[in-house]
Amino acid sequence: MTEIQLRSGGLGPYELPGKVAVVTGASSGIGAATARALARAGAHVVVGYNSSPERADSVVRELPGEGHQALRLPIEDTPALEAAAADIGERFGKVHVLVNSAGSTAKVAHRDLEAMTDELFDSMLRINVRGPFAVTRTFVPLLRASGDAIVVNISSLSGTTASGSNIGYCAAKAALDNLTMSLGRALGPGIRFVGLAPAAVETDFVAGRGRDAIAAQAASTPLQVLVHPDDIAEAVLGVVQNLRVATGTTFMVDGGKHL
Structure with a gap:
């Protein structure tokens, strides 16, 4: 029987200077705030975008x-993701941090089943589940190459x-x-997976939801804080x-709204 070689505990902080971080959906909102936070901590940051190169620049x-x-x-185009990963691999050789921040939604009342068309339902799953999975699958070789990596799913x-919404x-x-649980179990010890679950954040992520609605939601929480993208970053x-x-766990960062 092969003896399992355990890593020593007391790991200490994960220092970011010189490490490579990739953030999807980083041209605005939580993704952009996360890119700024990782850069301030010393990482080389790849600002991932879909259709807004000017904002990303x-x-x-x-x-x-x-x-x-x-x-x-x-995140919906696997061949394009593979080409991007090849570009990053040629430049850096590895990735230490991957943040799956890209996503999409639309405001539809839960009782309005007719408005929740097959096409819209499929797009919610394709963008918000298959997308992060496809990105992660594509970057696993570069994450493994770092020897000690983390994926954060927003x-x-x-x-x-x-x-x-x-x-x-x-x-x-x-x-x-x-998915965060499954991948945390499947891809350890070299890659850990952590999720973060905000409530309403002060962005334009949900079309038609104004600042007043976000503030009203924040007022009903124990902490009564209007959550900014920088808070999530x-x-x-x-x-x-x-x-x-920690791996395979999703943490609530919602001002206590779940209580």
């Missing part, structure tokens, strides 16, 4: 440090409470949380740098 220009780049990472409280989105985020840093022995 703008994010790159404001990042502290050096070695950053904007790169098209369309989920949503909707995946637990089933209360969110639409039924399909809630189902998709529940599936993403399950700091949570990303927290799990990357400090939760060294």
Whole structure:
């Protein structure tokens, strides 16, 4: 019987200077805030975007440090992801941090089943579940090459409470949380997987949901804080740098809305 070689505990903080971080959906919102936070911590950041190269370039220009780049990472297009991964592999040889931040939703009342068409439901699953999976699958060789990597999936409280922008989105985020568990079990010890589940964040992610609606939701939470993308970015840093022995877990960062 082969003896299992355990790694020693007392790992200490995961230091980011010189490490390579890839963030999908990083041209705006939580993704852009996360790119800024990782760059401030010393990482070389790949600012992934789908259809907004100008916004992605703008994010790159404001990042502290050096070695950053904007790169098209369309999460629904596996061949394009593979080409992007080859580009990153040629430049850096490895990836230490992958943040799956790209996603999409639409505001549809849960009781309006007719408005939740097959096409819309399928798009919720394709973008919010298959997308992060496809990105992760593509980058696993580069993550393994680092020897000690982490994937952070930006989920949503909707995946637990089933209360969110639409039924399909809630189902998709529940599936993403399950995916975080499955991949955490399957791809350890070299890669750990952690999810973060915000409630409403002060962005334009949900079309038609104004700041007043977000503020009203925040007012009903125990912490009564209007959550900014920077708050979620700091949570990303927290799990990357400090939760060294956590994997397969999704943490709520919702101001206590789930209570």
